[in-house]
Amino acid sequence: MTDELQHPRDSVTPNDPQPDPSPDPERKVRSVGERLPLIDGPDKVTGRAKYAGDLAQDALVGRILHGRYSHAEIVSIDTTEAAALPGVVCVLTGEDTTQPYGILPIAMLEYPLANGRVRYRGEPVAAVAAIDAATAAKAISLIKVEYNELPAYYTAEEARAPDAVQLHESRAGNQERDVHFELGDTEAEFANSDLVVEESYQCAEVNQVHMEPNAAVAEFDPIRQHLTIWPSTQVPFYGHLIFARCLGLEKGQVRVIKPFVGGGFGARTETLHHEVICAHLAKATGSTVRLTTSREETFITHRGRPETQVNLKMGMNKDGKLTGLASEVVQRGGGYPSYGIVTILYAGTLMYGIYDIPAVKYDGYRILTNTPPCGAFRGHGTVNVRFAIENLMDRMSEELGLDPFEVRRKNLLVTPTYTANDIMVNSYGLPECLDWVQKESNWDERIKNLAPNKGLGMACAHYVSGAAKPVHWTGEPHAVVNLKLDFDGAITALTGAADIGQGSSTMVVQCVAETLNLDASQIKLMANDSDHTPKDNGSYSSRVTYMVGNAALDAARSMRQILAEAAATLLDAKSEDIEFDGTLFRVAGSQDPGIEYMDVVVEALKDEGTITAKGTFSTPVSAQGGRKFRGSAVGPTMGFSYSAEVVEITVDPDTSQVTVDNIWIAHDLGFALNPLSCEGQIQGSAWMGMGQALSEETRYHNGLLISGNMLDYRVPTMVESPPMDIKMVESIDPNGPYGAKEAGEGSLPSFIPALANAVRMATGVRMTETPITPDRLHEARARYEREQANNVAAE
Amino acid sequence: MEVLPEFKLHRPGTLAEALKIRGSLDEARYISGGTDLLANIRRGLTPTENLIELSGLSELQRFEADADGLHIGAAVTLATIGNDPAIKQDYAVLAEAANAVAGATHRAVATIGGNLCLDTRCLFYNQSQWWRDSNDGCMKYEGEICHVVPTSKRCYAAYSGDTAPALLVLNAEIEIAGPDGSRRVPLDDLFNDDGIDYLTLAPGEMVTMVHLPAASKSKTASSYTKLRIRDSIDFPLAGVAVRVTQENGKVTALDAAVTGTNSTPIRVTGCDAFVGLEFDEEQGQKFAKLVQKQTSPVQTTTTKPQYRRRAVTAMSKTLTQNLLQALSA
């Protein structure tokens, strides 16, 4: 597989013609490029689909006691009364869950139940398993915890103060990680720039609000000492490692089955405490335990996008060419590391890969605070920095009297290329994205004829198609897919890719069917049962289509070869001369009547029995980035998606409420393996960007989450959600499966600055904060109008 | 599974039976649509050992017009009111306010009586038991201090019903029934400016009926505007109802009422000053000032109170201007 890949450094020059991997349009059977409904859709629309909380209704009920202080030592926990309550089967505290865990091997500081200290309000302190929910709730209320309060820090600034108490012994200055690099000489570039502007941006913390509250069911067999667990997760494999580690089991004593999962958007790209607690309860009771959590508990478990301050300095010449970019990013990470190191690295490295910028400097600080831990959220790492950059580009374009589209065009990369931080950029559909949204939105005309209180804004973004280096470096391929062919002729694809609603199972089926020239309905799929399916790292950083899709192609090619050889035997021909039209195998170009598929299967199974064909995908070293600075392994990818958006808004003059009237999005996804599903991803991500741009934010009162419900955390409703015009730009990535790359994240980050830029046009105010809630905008407008009046007075 | 506190559900068939059950109990709460009460009970708020369900009482389902006006039983749903052609025609402000409540599925069961008696709301009150315990409760429930105004001796939880201001500008009267008989009072008398004791109902009393005076013969226009972040589900950050009549370009009557800003719905006083005047920009400003002076939101929502006050002021003026413009057209 690896040797088929193409990389700009070793095989491609800009003028090389790219091979055309698009499927043959003449074919009878087509699977990729078709608007195929999801293969598990019927389960979802009939209620048959079982999510974790739907399983084992007769199991013991697990429940968690959450700490009530932001930062405190646990002096004592008295569980006597709770344990004595009839119907209570077990009560656990931190003394029973002594193995720490964490998604990053270098940052395992979290305990399933607090280990002597709580670091955010709501951290799990104890847990019970009881015969029913009422008993479990009663037991929780009987547990007495004595605390010794410690100073608590709710902002990065407080936590960074020189005299601040350290949250974790190993984290001096409450800093999870600082990142610094400078490639090129930014100060020299600024000195020679026509315009240099500095600005600060503040983005509120946001939460994923996946619709399914966190849940898990765990079953422990005390005889075999074996755990089976059904967690609501995007990363069953990482869970597997953590369950074994925390419960003191061998990995072989654990089976992880991912049930249907009600979304994730990054919150579930790490194993969360409710899963580990549920596993512990199952082991302690030697039984099956179901642990469902409330919406509030799910909010407090968090792992959302951190509150972020971005200080930017950017240089631009009169022609719009960017000269240099210096960014300082401070993230309020919460009480535990989670993905923090990766987030703060992405925030720096993803300044690259979209525009050509001669000099870039980055200083990133990930800070530990007494708030719920932040994690990976759709558009991981890039969103708030992209908001700042595109916002400032718009401002500078305006100050220089330039068209914002022309400024973007002036800074396009020449691809294929490597960026200064050694990130490979192959397919690059950004120019086409820009052209499409400008034309389709009728930007040039519309902007001239805007009614009062209306505004138009544009911005761009990009996102990775999986990290070229995995979180756990083991030397294994990034992805493995197995195909099983048996006596019935059915081909079953076995994959560990976690379908969380994004449609990865359907994608695997499509890739296999297309390669084998079978109808998608002829491919069965089994996913996410560690006893049966190959390991997969999980659904995060938009890695699945690219990596698992390629592994599926690889497996299908092997299977195709096996079938071709069997047909060749029957036809007394060479396997390379065999062709299959979806129904019959025959020698290419011949007039022979052909052999039925089932006859070829019978031949293939002769002496062999059940056939397994395996496919893998590994990223080549040339895609894995360089070593120019510490952490440079975060950011490199096989391919970037690109997005350009235009947003049209109306601002209510009385209330400063922003209504989004129209959105035009062009998203370069390489190739739309499933246009229906890809549209859904693009619509969903832009809309989620709208939530962050307009209404969503977490709010705390002394570390206590005020917005832990769906009234105060305002996910947009159908009523105010806008229509969208979408263009899927197909740049055909040379290494993606049929040319495909990322589709589900890149259109989130572009929305937010596009909206802010539209607000500027509508009101004159350039918002540097998100979300742009009516009260924030109202205040900013009042300030702006005062300044305007003062300016007039001064003149 | 959600663990609700234990209670007995009573399902009387008549009003008399409901009152009799209530009379036999030391403590009970009436429940109708349940969209507010059950959400609160689920959070450990408004505890009770007895729920008396009113949605089955035919007396409270009465919905008819006669020469005296329109009579709406307290258990008539907001969906029925919001979709009723006659209400849309003659009492537009009420239909608009009813349709502005929560989402359509809530409105299918939520009742006018329930919406009038909606519990006051606050960031520090509408939280889970764990949350409130972690914050030592609040003055309104299981605590001492008001976290919004810590020096205060009273609770500032905000009255958040959408239909009250609409009914106030329509000069509605309500009928109240209780163990000691029934009475009919102006709607204004139902409310009390206190986040805890926000209703004047005596123990065991319930609102049974809303009476609206017959639709005005003169050229009247009325409307409700709601300040909210999302266009569905959200409670009002503020809401304003206005009813105006106009002859020959001069205001002949003007009523305004505001919700969401105080612990009680506010009937804006001083509107008589505009009668006989042309509602020009200057009068509009004066009217806005009136609204501003009489509304005093505090930090009961995540949205800033200063903003809510400014916005409701501006909205009131625009709404009135738009209504008058429509009348002129």
Place this chain on the structure above:
Amino acid sequence: MNSVLQMTVNGRPRADVVADNMLLVDYLREVCGLTGTKIGCDGGECGACTILADGGARLSCLTLAHSCAGQVIETVEGQATRGELSAVQSSFHEKLGSQCGYCTPGMIMTSESLLRTNTNPTEDEIREALGGNICRCTGYIKIIESVQAAAEIINASREAAE
């Protein structure tokens, strides 16, 4: 306080001993085993638990089971008949009105309720009717398209029948 509760669920008459304080959603999920009805929030904030009671959309998380005594309850599991998806179900599948699927049962039941009273809803009417149902995956566009497609199917089959 427990007592016998009688109602019809998905066409089947039932009689169960149910506590007064049991929510309808918990009754459906835990007593009837109908886990298609979902819980997405802590009470009335997301619409995932929407079912039909006597044909009307109801939030089963803000409804006591006993309040529905004698009523006809329908859940998403009862929508497909004789192996055929309902018009709403097949449209949500075909048009990708469902991604992760968790809001889907509530969306389907709310849509069903709308289309039983209004087979030609405007886009605004669809938005308003489904305004209390939160979806986090789709941005709602394909949900609206699904409801429109279902309306077309329903109208076409009516015309065919006439």
